[in-house]
Amino acid sequence: MAKERKRRSATVKSTTKKAPTKRSKSSRKKGTLKKDFTIFTTVIVMIAMVVLGYYIGRGEAGVQPNPNSILLKSSSDNKALFESLEKVKNERALREQKRQDELELKLQIQREAEQKKAALEAQKEEEKQKLLEKSKSVPYPGDMVHYNEMMASSKSEKPKLVIIIDDVSSRSQLEHIQAVNLKLTPSIFPPYKLSPSNNKLAEGLKHYMIHLPMQSGKAYDKQEKTLMVTDTPEMIESRVKELRRLFPTARFVNNHTGSVFTSNYLAMDRLYQALYQEGFVFIDSRTISATKVPQISRKHSQLYMARDVFIDNKQTVDSIHKQLKLAVNIAKKRGYTIVIGHPHKVTLEALSSATEMLKDVETVYIDELYQLKVKR
Structure with missing residues (x-):
């Protein structure tokens, strides 16, 4: 028993001595792992x-550096920077x-355009006033021969009757018109083309008109x-200037x-201005x-005068006389009337025999x- 207890005691002691050695190795191993992990x-x-x-x-390399916050490495860098900033x-x-x-150039051009526009408007107004004064004078036919006749007519108490004979294109027609004992x-x-010398018919005449062809709704007209x-302003102006050369x-x-033309405001206004000029x-x-002529005349502050009666739509003496009586009645109510006829033989015969029915009016020329009318 004693021997058995000694052997156990020796075993226990032996075990006790070896244990500390095993704990020391484990601790060192854990320390090494911790150190390695920290390093890693x-x-x-x-x-x-x-x-x-x-x-x-x-x-930061892509960002524009702030010159004020950069410390440059050399004076040459400073010089280059300042030169760049100055540029x-x-x-x-x-x-x-x-x-x-x-x-400034744009404003100057605008001012010049406004001044030019104002000057042009002033010039147009001045020309308009000159033409207005001209229209109130007695330039037709360029002298004062008929002035006394006009003054005598103005003193008459009789209503006035103007008889216009359209479509005159030959010397014989003109002679037959002049043979009628009426103005x-x-x-x-x-x-x-068919009558290339018509303008010569006006030579020596004191009282006449130009019968200007204008667009109608009939092709044969x-x-x-x-x-x-559809004529441009330039075409219309050229035609009017030609009329002035032909009939000075x-x-x-x-x-x-001219039913189509005169009812077209734009076209008629262009012609009216060209004639006026x-x-x-x-x-x-x-x-x-x-x-549209009445509106256009008012626009240009001009006297509007127009035909009241066509006398020979029906070409018989009785029908023409009936139309003349209508014209006389209008003249008595309004003070004047304007009629239009044509150089047909029957028309001129009817006018020659209308002396009695026209006794209450005075026939006068259009001018x-x-x-x-202007003087009134």
């Missing part, structure tokens, strides 16, 4: 910081100056150089046909009730009536 973690963090610093550096400043100044110059105003066609609503002493113009007075034949 530190390395990873440093790598991450390097990588992060790399990308941050790349990002940018000069370029901005040049752009601003250019912008100011362009703005008849012939309206002469401008020259055209179209004569050479008929004015169309003419004052009055009326339309041949050349010293012509337009007498409206009123071939259509929709004529005489116009002067009376």
Whole structure:
């Protein structure tokens, strides 16, 4: 027993001595692992910081540096920077100056355009006033021969009757008109292919008109150089200037046909202005009730005169006399009337035999009536 207890005691002691040796190795192993982990973690963090610093550096490389916050490495870098800044400043100044110059030029052009427009309007107004004064004078036919006749007519108490004979294109027609014992105003066609010398019929005449072909709704009414609503202002002006050359002493113009033209405001206004510039007075034949001439005359502050009665739509003496009686009644009520006929044989015969029915009116030429109306 004693031996057994000694052996156990020895075993226990032996075990007790070896245990501390095993604990020391485990502790050292754990310490080594902890140290290795710390080193590994530190390395990873440093790598991450390097990588992060790399990308941050790349990002900052694309940013425009602030010259005021950069420490330059040399005086040459400072000089280059200041030169660059000065160049940018000069370029901005040049752009601003250019912008100011362009703005000033634009304003100057605008002022000049406004001044030019005002001057043009003033010139037009001056020309309008001159033509108005001219229209109130007695330039037709260029002398004062008929002035006493006009003054005598103005003192008469009888109503006035103007008889216009349209479509005159031959010497024989003119002679037959002049043979009637009445003041008849012939309206002469401008020259055209079938009658190229019409303007010569007006030579020596004191009282006459121009019978100007203008667009109607009928194709067969179209004569050479008929004015169309599609004509440009330049074409219309050229035609009117041609009329002035052909008939230098003419004052009055009326339309041949022209229902389409006179009812077109734009076209008629262009013609009216062109006639006005050349010293012509337009007498409206009123071939259509929709004529725009009354409005255009008011627009230009001019006297509007127009046909009241066609006397020979029906070519019989009785019918013509009936129309003349109608004209006399209008003249008695209004003080004057304007009629239009044509150089037909029956028309001239009817006028020659109408002395009795016209006794209550005084027949006058168109220019005489116009002067009376203007003076009133």
